[in-house]
Amino acid sequence: GNSVTQMEGPVTLSEEAFLTINCTYTATGYPSLFWYVQYPGEGLQLLLKATKADDKGSNKGFEATYRKETTSFHLEKGSVQVSDSAVYFCALTFFSGGYNKLIFGAGTRLAVHP
């Protein structure tokens, strides 16, 4: 079936460190891929997305490339800030039962220290 697997957290980094959060997926067809971010006490915000193979999504210094050959959509940022501390969710959509289902990974908590 369709699923998303993320690296387990928490991920703890110092400010200005390089960030990678791994995400791999299993899907039939050609899903769209997303990264959502959830800051403490808030809802999910769309961070970036990619709708086809080799697309790169980017926002706020974060990037992820849709890799069909490795079924991956890893999230990267060159220099993290304390304000990036949050939970990050990788997700995909696929069409089933008459609508696009949105499937989330379990989430990866990131803590950035000064």
Add this chain to the structure above:
Amino acid sequence: NAGVTQTPKFQVLKTGQSMTLQCAQDMNHNSMYWYRQDPGMGLRLIYYSASEGTTDKGEVPNGYNVSRLNKREFSLRLESAAPSQTSVYFCASSGYTTGTGARETQYFGPGTRLLVL
């Protein structure tokens, strides 16, 4: 442009009580969704509404009812709350329930934290 708004932010209920969670969006989206978020289980879809006038069950609909009041509003009702319904509830909306790119992207509200004693 407020996006997706939800009320209340936090609610405590006793077992057997009823309540309605409200959701509204101002993005002129056709489709709306209700999810619950539980630790270690990610987000699970309760109900969705592909368009005004239609509603359908998601993965975990038992114990819930929904109403698509108009294009903007989609409410979730717990008729007889149970401790297993303690969770954080998120409403979301998208242009459509099918399609790709911008049409399918779901935008989330800030959530309602519900505690059932």
